[in-house]
Amino acid sequence: MRLYFWATVITLGGFLFGYQTGVVSGALLFVREDFDLGSVAQGAVVSVLLLGAAVGALAAGRLADRLGRRPTMLAIAMIFALGSLLAAFAPDFWLLLAARLILGLAVGASSSLCPVYLSELAPAEIRGRLVTANQVTMTLGILVSYVVDLALSGSGNWRAMFGAGFVVAVLMVLGLFAVPESPAWLAGRGREDRARKVLAGTTDPDTVERTLDDYRKDEQDDSGEQASARELLRSSTVRPIVLVGLVLAALQQFAGINALLYYAPTIMESTGLDASNALIYSIIIGAINLIMTVIATALTDRAGRRTLLLISLSGMLVASVPLGWSFLGLSGQSHSVVALISMLVYIAAFGLGLGPVFWLVNSEIYPPFARAQAAALATMVNWLANFAVNQAFLPLAGLIGQGWTFWVFGAVCLVGLIFVAKYVPETRGRSPQQIEDDLRERVGATT
Template sequence: MDAPTRPTAPAGPRESAAARAAKRFIVGIAAIAALGGALFGYDTGVVSGALPFMEVHFGLSSLGEGLITSALLIGAAFGSLAGGRMADSLGRRDSLLWAGAVFIGGALAVALAPTVPFMAVARFVLGLAVGSASVITPLYLSEIAPPHIRGRLVSFNSLMIVSGQLLAYLINAVLAQWEAWRWMLGMAALPAVALFAGLFFLPDTPRWYISRGRPDDAARVLRRTLPAGEVAAELARIDRARNLEADARRSAWQELRTPWVRRLLLVGIGLAVVQQITGVNAVIYFAPKILASTGLGTSAAITATIAVGAVSVVATAIGMSLIDRVGRRPLLLTGLAGMTVSLALLGASFQLPRSTAVSVLVLALMVLYMGFMQGTLNTGVWLLLAEMFPLKVRGLAMGAAVFVMWLVNFAVALAFPLLLDAIGAGLTFWFFGVMCVLSLLFCKRYAPETKGLALEDLEQELRRAEP
């Protein structure tokens, strides 16, 4: 114990300087790592503006639109599985490096695609990076963040996702006047280069170092994120969890046979389905198409979509500020209730005759829906998936949950244009409203509360909570 040897030292200023250094370190990590989230957002959002011009250039049908949009998503599904395994074997940081390299190559290939099959394959490859980053980035941030700010730091990834989507909408609006859809798609290479370069300056997480028998590296990182007096206790907590797992001598797949772990995995998969089946990506991918169906022109519809992106960013920032104070479950339940009402009104608005006023009403209700969704459900689900699984299976379990998330995302993106043609926008949004009601019941029954607990303490709480 070194505290008694320094009773007269000016600890306050020294601790204040250390706290400021830790804050700068954590902010730097978040800014670089969350570029993966920004790329996730940009690559999923940019297609909304490029699609109307690709439809003319390639002569796409509604099925073709769905295929081009969803090719990235099926790639993301497999990328999420690979990302979970890579994160456990290569480490969180090195896995993000691989994703950054694929982001660069995939973005350039999509921008230069000469044919529809080439475009579909290129977007599939780009989806591999999107999916792996969607697993690894929140995992990395959750494991390197101190418990008292973990919710805000992991939610910063959600903020970067919607910021990437807003950036895509802004670039789409600027380039739409020249119909420069290839530039829209290719611009994703720039933040990908920044991610790839920035990662060389980041460490891996203490939990991964401990799992690989590198306690000195783990301590080095913890000394940069925690007060000096807490480092030893945090190392002991992480090491204790690792030793319990080593004593069990079971692989990650065998661990999933444990009833309480398997139940957590099923809840995580359910949360992943909830996030997608409630319709968010139908709005993100097809907002210009939805607005055009009310009578707006293509350029006006693309420009109007900026409002959706801007509100998503503001709502996510509000959700970040609330999630460590209010808790995860209250945000989920409040958000799903608001989404249900928004979708009911949105569906009803399509029963009105086409007019400029109806276009404005549809846009306002889409914005209201996205505000509830991004500020509550999107923020809460990504955070819970990063927190709720025990260390030994965290990468595998989160990868499985996100794999299902991307499969449902793929299904929604493929089916949405066909549903618009078959039953119309009104009934389609009412269907999503019904899904919100079912999701509310699921979250009320099964979603755990993880607020304020260290990950290792949380594991013990969830273990004890299992009947």
Template structure:
């Protein structure tokens, strides 16, 4: 039986030609859906990025140690781990739309809670609750977008969620830089409530996905949504393809957990978990959460370090836009491999820069290398992994399997966030970033061997290809 690597580009059928362009109304509908649903990604980005600016002030306010910084930072991430697991189950049981509504409500409550928290335990608990929303949105939003997008737009539309994540982080850095002058860290945290309310209200006007409607025996509603996203002549064929995939799965289905025991599905799940780990062990969130702390080790002051991180956010947004433009043309596997190579090289040089004498020039050299690393990361690995996780699992277990992979992603993220401040103090920044460079090399070997190529195929056709490639 062949391993997952047989799902490489040579193992898949040629991509079908894109359908004829949709009319203007369909385009407006797709854009509106993407804009509203991806608010979940923006909140994900804001709530993970804002802590970098709030931490220096919370450290003084609460008297935090390095471990305490790690605990407050990582409380959101352990909540996100459980939220991603629950989000996958909710998406399958309640629907993608209802689950997004739930996420919007919890985002609002969590943002208010962290802004008003009077003590470290209350802050930790509030960030855990906020993490439940972050984790569920990290599963549900790309799942929703992947299932409602036409095949020829799926890569760009799902990657739009990645763009919104980094845009949310950039917004957090900008807010941090402005409010740092008044040490207004509670406002930094609490402003996330505004887009959370917008997400909740916007989702009220969205439909669920055609694939979820078909799975619940509601083909008329599925067809109604398809007519708003595809040319009229393509709707019967797409509806038939979705229904055919459902019929095949229903003949063998005895519950999602049983489906995960099928060898080819289990293999895909293990590859998805591996990709989730790769995204985290290569250091991205150490930079996102602790950029001001990292820059402070080179002698840069707190306000200047917080302001300097705007460059990290700005390049992340631009790089994600580049990744979106390439993902459907270049493919997922090549993008991952190019990115990991560039990340490894930039991290090796970054680690060496910390061994230079402290000076303003060295501080800005470190910032430039962090920006270069984030450019490679956001244009390739971040965009590619989220898209693959939204595409590669069969319909019956898509929410559950993606939730399981993202659960592991958040657990690894939790470990990095908890351990990074302690490691930074114990081993120094240079050795820490060299360790991340080594993880990039190992991740490159993993992606070359196991990452599937999913470019250009409808989700149902892709499922059949991956089933055959896995011997299922």
């Protein structure tokens, strides 16, 4: 029970990640009127969070290695609280922009550190469920943000929309005082007695000693040094492993999921449904994403991570074909039906695998001494790719057409499918050393 309580507290970071990325979609409808914002300013309110997230993701790795996972998570929760208050009480556009930047730092840091923290606390046999639970709470946070936006849309109270995140942030701060430090971090600092005590609360004595032995072996391989991002990329032994994580991070975004979600209300409108309230359609999309992520959580420790990634990318690839075709070769009701079904299948396939499983694999594949920094580097790449896709989608669609743009995303899925099949190892139920050995063999890294 203690482990599940710890996981619940940590995954509040995932909830806030989802809430703060989703809430702006509804709040912006009213912010733009109060502050008289043009299209550029509105785009800045949205995109500044993505840039802040890229910075926060990379910074979190260094801080988590130096200070520990728990103190860094406490700082992240406090930044969430501060950013929520600043956004709620912002008197003008510039302070709101600053608040969104601050929230971006917390979003990026939590997206990087929460999976790592959970991965290091959880026994191997349930690691998939606990780490993927963070993705569930993230999608739940998005869905709740849409519901809050809809509930407050009548009054137009965008300040309350942003401010609601403060309550969750405070709960997270309080809860973290009851969560222990990561045993991997403790063992890496020579505090084996404390690490053993934490592990004893999550697994049996034999597994505790085996886990500590793995930590000792990794510490010997590392010679006690903590690697920076630059050092990781220069290391002949670690670089190939890190590159696998970076490719997965970019792939998750370049597959076009956020661009597709951005365009979803327009596609739904083309089906003949009433598009006067796009928030309702956002709730439907958020619900599908949440349901599929919950299913993925149940399957990660059964079907395996690699299997779910392959199924997910295959489903997204298949769905992209009729989605693009519907814009190029169909019209009228046929276009509407095919586009809508294809879009929903695409989102469902993403939610089953590439969405949640990337974060899980990104918390598992690296050696313990490099895990926080390498995961942070991959998370930064993920947020930068997110920003790039969101900025490029509309110009690309205008240049080559919407149908061809969706086929470009399909081509990315095909490349990703080949990459996962060749280079990504199965991590289900395996120790960090077993995962590392398999991955080194796949990428041809020297030992």
